[in-house]
Amino acid sequence: MSQQPSAAPAPATVTVARRRDWWRDAVIYQVYPRSFADSNGDGMGDLEGVRSRLPYLRDLGVDAVWLSPFYASPQADAGYDVADYRAVDPMFGNLLDADALIRDAHALGLRIIVDLVPNHSSDQHEWFKRALAEGPGSPSRDRYHFRPGKGENGELPPNDWESIFGGPAWTRVADGEWYLHLFAPEQPDFNWEHPAVGDEFRSILRFWLDMGVDGFRIDVAHGLVKAEGLPDLGGADQLKLLGNDVMPFFDQDGVHDVYRQWRHVLDEYAENELGPEGPSAEGRWWATGGRIFVAEAWTPTVERTANYVRPDELHQAFNFQYLSTDWDAKELRAVIDRTLEAMRPVGAPATWVLSNHDVTRHATRFANPPGLGTQIRTAGDRELGLRRARAATLLMLALPGSAYVYQGEELGLPDVVDLPDEVRQDPAYFRGAGQDGFRDGCRVPIPWTREGSSYGFGSGGSWLPQPASWGELSIEAQTGVAGSTLELYRGALRVRREQADLGAGDAVEWLRAPEGVLAFRRGEFVCVTNTSGESVTTPAYGRVLLASGELTEADGEAKLPADTTVWWTTA
Structure with missing residues (x-):
């Protein structure tokens, strides 16, 4: 018989998991506020816009929302240059808007994680x-x-x-x-050897914890501490070394002392909000889930990444080794194994991610030949890229641990690779060296409707131009359409919640599979991913739960097209 890609049933309200380790299998959705929803028609997304779209995120099926910076800032680097860590930039709203957003999210069963930028401030701080x-x-x-x-x-x-x-x-x-300034001149680095810096950031943590946030994503978590004496690198090609070697300004052992102190702050809140029988009378439901830290830590190996998530430090760290892996079964299996092995001794969950605001969207990365890195300037083969992106998403969501989804990837959005030079805002673009400077392509505002001046992003235009083709990729165009990428995500997140063998864990059982194919079992759940360029035949492991593309089953076997993932249950 022919199995079509599954569509989710009508979305239901998320049931809040009242447990302290919710983050071990959470699916967390990244919102880039300036590009998510514009409430006042000025072409720039804002907190009220995010608040108005929270029901969409609940119905999508995610557990938490991570907001990129919305603090007061001159916007030299899209808000990652913070002038006041306790204020909302007027372009996004004010503190009352932040409070309302947090309260509404909690009412819908969603947790809120905010970005924190401790490596550097704005030069206007x-x-x-x-x-x-x-x-x-x-x-x-x-x-x-x-x-x-x-x-x-x-x-x-x-x-x-x-x-x-x-x-x-x-x-x-x-x-x-x-x-x-390890980044733009407008972003001077803090000296974390000075006690006032540590005192200030512990105070900032408490400010936002008192506002009710459920965690912090730590920007440049690997960069706070510099090697003593600030030694020269000696003419090395520093940009090529980044992420491949320990640098005197990145991944220094001293950063871990900072995070041990921060962990005490979160633990204090947990102790104050939870009594021996659960939440105190003054406690709030989200306190029962625990507050978390997530590290953006670019390190040479997953083993060094694991240092950030030891039991007395942070809770999660982005797996950039996985994000950077090409669409190749052998390479993917190697990084999956290394990740699970590295996280197991420290008792932390693996954290999987395919796209974010700093890299080319994976629908475009996978549309191009391998080996081009994470910032790509060419559109590639759109059909191929989308097919692989859908398959990669089902693979990621089947792996043990937590997963991150970047806004718009559930629509299959590609990078916008042909933005005119005059509209670009990425500071790296204007520096003429260093990063490629094409991060604007993954930051274009997402489409909500088929029509309108900004496809439902707002009543005006958008701060970066949207392609004319985006109306048919919009949420309106894909909702309820069997086989659409949006319904694939909704279906995957629904199945992930329903299947006891999905989510948290630290191991997979690999199954024999043809070359170019990944197959693994987790209890009564089986995932098979075909990364090869041609159809393959595998055992039909049971009842199909979900598939990223069409497959054919007959006589106990399944024929998987190229670049397809299928989920089975043997129950």
Whole structure:
């Protein structure tokens, strides 16, 4: 018989799991606020827009929402340059909007995770402005990395470090000193050796925990501590070393002391909100689920990533090794095995991710030849990319642990690779070196309706232009359509909730499979993924739960087309 891709039934309200380890198998949806929903028609997404669309996320079936930064900021790097960590930028709303969003999310059974940016501030932060005003040798300068320059008149940077965005990692100020910025010059790095920095961020954590947030995604979690003396790298190609080697400014062992202190803060809240029988009288339902930290930690190996999620540190860390893996069964199995093996000794869940706001969407990555990295400038084969993206999603959601979904990937959105130069806003693009600077392509506002000036994003236009073809990729166009990517995601998240063998865990049982095929069992659940370029025949392991493409079953065997994943139950 022929098995078509399954469509989910009518969405139902999510049942909140009242357990402290909800994050071990959570599906967390990343919202990039400026590109999600615009409530006031100014072309820029905002918190009220996010709030208005929370029912959509509940019905999609996710457990939590991670919001990229919405703090007060000059927006030199899309909000990752924070001027005030306790204020909402007016472009997104105000603190009352944040409070309303958190309350509405909880009422719908959704948890809220907010971005925290502790490696650097904006150059418009009061601390940095004071440091500039008070001059060399002042206590305020000790909160950042100010140094005299090299050369006869101090005209050379203090060391040879390069910015991730390209160019020197140092900028000279009027009085002759230099300050360190691993990213844009508008993003000076904090000096985490100074006790005031740690005190301030523990206070910031408490501020947002008191607002009711359920966790924090830590930006550049691997970058806070720099090697003593800020040593030169000695002419190495730093950009090629990033993510492949331990650098004097990344993944230093001292960062773990910071996170042990932070963990105490979260544990304090858990102790105050939970009595021996559960939540206190003043407790809130979300307190029973625990608050969490998620690390954005680019490390050379998954083993070093595991250091961030030891029992007394953070809860999750993004698996960028998995995100960077090509569409190849052998390579995927290797990174899956290494990830599970690395996380098992520290008791942390594996955390899987395919797309985010910094990399080319996986529907476009997989549309291109392998080996091009995570920032790709060509559209590739759209049909091939979407087919692989759908299969990759079912594979990811079948693996043990937690998974992250980036807004719009449930619509099969590709990267927009042909944005005109004049509309680009990625600071890396203007630096002319370093990162490719094409992150704008994955940040284009998502389409909600078939028509309208911004396809339902808002009543006006959008801050980045949307392709004319996006109306047919919209939520309106895909809702209720059997086989659509949106209904595939809805179906997958529904099945994931219903199947006891899916979600949390630390192992898979690999099954024999043809070359180019991954097959594994988890209890009564079986997942088979065909990464090869041609159809393959495998055993039919039971009743089909879901498939990313059409397959044919006969006489106990199944024929899987190229780039297809199927879920079976043997029950």
